[in-house]
Amino acid sequence: MTKNTLYITTTLPYVNADPHIGFALEIVEADIIARHNRLLGREVFFNTGTDEHGQKIFEAAQKAGKDVQDYVDYYAAEFRKLKDILGLSNDAFIRTTDANHKLAAQEIWRLCDKAGDIYKKAYEGLYCVGCERFLSEKDIVDGSCAIHKKPPQVLKEENYFFRFSKYADKLLEYLDNPKAIIPEWRRKEAIDFVKSGLEDFSISREKSRLAWGVPVPGDDTQVMYVWFDALTNYISTLGWPNDSEGKFKKFWDKGETIQFAGKDQVRFQSLMWQAMLMSADISTTKSVFYHGFITSGGHKMSKSLGNVINPITIIKEYSIDALRYYLAREVAQFEDFDVIMDKFKESYNANLANGLGNLVSRVLKMAVSYKVEIPEKVKFLKYPKNEFLDNFEIQKAANAIWVWISELDGFIETEQPFKKIKTDTVQAKKDIQQLLKGVYEVALALQPFLPETADKILGAFSGNQAKEIGVLFPRNES
Numbered sequence: 401m402t403k404n405t406l407y408i409t410t411t412l413p414y415v416n417a418d419p420h421i422g423f424a425l426e427i428v429e430a431d432i433i434a435r436h437n438r439l440l441g442r443e444v445f446f447n448t449g450t451d452e453h454g455q456k457i458f459e460a461a462q463k464a465g466k467d468v469q470d471y472v473d474y475y476a477a478e479f480r481k482l483k484d485i486l487g488l489s490n491d492a493f494i495r496t497t498d499a500n501h502k503l504a505a506q507e508i509w510r511l512c513d514k515a516g517d518i519y520k521k522a523y524e525g526l527y528c529v530g531c532e533r534f535l536s537e538k539d540i541v542d543g544s545c546a547i548h549k550k551p552p553q554v555l556k557e558e559n560y561f562f563r564f565s566k567y568a569d570k571l572l573e574y575l576d577n578p579k580a581i582i583p584e585w586r587r588k589e590a591i592d593f594v595k596s597g598l599e600d601f602s603i604s605r606e607k608s609r610l611a612w613g614v615p616v617p618g619d620d621t622q623v624m625y626v627w628f629d630a631l632t633n634y635i636s637t638l639g640w641p642n643d644s645e646g647k648f649k650k651f652w653d654k655g656e657t658i659q660f661a662g663k664d665q666v667r668f669q670s671l672m673w674q675a676m677l678m679s680a681d682i683s684t685t686k687s688v689f690y691h692g693f694i695t696s697g698g699h700k701m702s703k704s705l706g707n708v709i710n711p712i713t714i715i716k717e718y719s720i721d722a723l724r725y726y727l728a729r730e731v732a733q734f735e736d737f738d739v740i741m742d743k744f745k746e747s748y749n750a751n752l753a754n755g756l757g758n759l760v761s762r763v764l765k766m767a768v769s770y771k772v773e774i775p776e777k778v779k780f781l782k783y784p785k786n787e788f789l790d791n792f793e794i795q796k797a798a799n800a801i802w803v804w805i806s807e808l809d810g811f812i813e814t815e816q817p818f819k820k821i822k823t824d825t826v827q828a829k830k831d832i833q834q835l836l837k838g839v840y841e842v843a844l845a846l847q848p849f850l851p852e853t854a855d856k857i858l859g860a861f862s863g864n865q866a867k868e869i870g871v872l873f874p875r876n877e878s
């Protein structure tokens with residue numbers, strides 16, 4: 401049975417670079433699901449924010465010649481702007497440098513410690529700054545970090561460790577739920593990873609090496625690893641542990657909980673974070689969705705290759721809804737996907753300038769020219785059921801809407817009400833009324849995907865007579 405409340409969150413991006421299109425994909429997907437559920441009448445809490453501690457950020461600030469706090473303040477503000485830039489509906493924006501977040505990170509540490517899951521030991525290991533953690537043998541290929549392709553540093557220090565190994569059985573039980581990880585093949589990967597054996601991992605660093613972090617409770621010489629503190633954001637954003645407003649109880653403890661993350665996050669989100677929750681005796685996350693990576697021209701985006709796709713540039717040239725459309729319908733939901741701007745333009749012109757835009761303007765124009773009244777039943781139409789979105793199948797849901805659009809186009813072509821109006825006015829008006837109803841239904845279904853466009857179309861339907869609206873998506877001929 402579906403629970404009444406839905407908690408939904410993205411991962412928190414590191415604030416050491418501008419927002420990129422991969423994160424835009426994650427947050428727009430989360431936004432679509434959040435809006436869909438609100439439209440169904442569920443109470444939704446949608447979280448995002450910024451991850452602001454750790455060595456990478458400390459070094460980036462130094463490199464930029466900035467005070468670290470000023471540096472993270474600047475980037476946090478940039479990421480906060482995404483709400484307007486991408487037309488998002490998030491309810492919260494948590495920063496891991498917020499005072500209440502730091503308290504929460506310390507509290508979860510205390511609870512894990514109380515459960516006997518934190519111990520101190522001297523440690524020498526291979527450390528990757530990119531990953532912000534010590535690497536195990538599995539992480540190293542040809543002497544370099546498999547993700548960052550850079551040789552790790554040898555680091556020797558006394559750290560606190562988390563008894564990850566203790567949670568292997570519980571994690572397997574957790575992963576037994578088919579909804580724990582979506583897509584299915586990543587769930588299988590996670591199960592294999594747990595079965596191959598879990599190693600306890602280090603969760604703190606010596607303050608003398610890096611002071612930019614949340615202090616370990618009861619030990620002035622250590623700070624927490626950035627991700628141990630950062631993962632706690634998912635509940636600190638709800639006011640945990642004090643929960644004076646009851647949001648944690650309502651949305652996390654009693655509600656349905658969903659996280660969105662990139663495919664390289666499985667170990668952090670579905671294993672380490674879940675083990676931390678188990679240790680602290682807090683409910684685990686119901687489902688975590690992992691999207692693929694976006695590449696550009698067949699390559700990983702990088703400044704040196706000059707192939708970085710900036711979502712803000714796309715929005716300036718096209719529009720918010722043009723980008724949202726592309727992320728929802730064209731980009732593969734779970735596999736890696738290569739964005740080519742020529743194809744973006746092609747799809748925009750075909751499906752938004754033509755397609756949706758053309759259909760809406762033709763139908764409204766006929767209704768206005770021939771003075772066709774909006775059919776009575778349109779007033780009673782509500783946001784339609786959407787089983788695809790209920791199952792988080794965003795791409796399929798978007799495809800279904802465009803199938804509908806082409807069916808309505810097909811109806812115009814076969815019935816030709818613009819010709820029929822001269823010979824059989826009554827039937828032509830009936831046809832146009834049917835089209836008005838169709839356009840209205842399409843607009844209702846579009847609301848989670850293209851909120852601004854949907855509002856514009858629905859706005860044409862006030863009163864008895866439809867109004868014409870301007871061009872929704874001008875053709876891009878550049």
Ligand SMILES: [Zn+2]
Pocket residue numbers: 528529530531532545546547548549
């Ligand atoms: Zn690495």
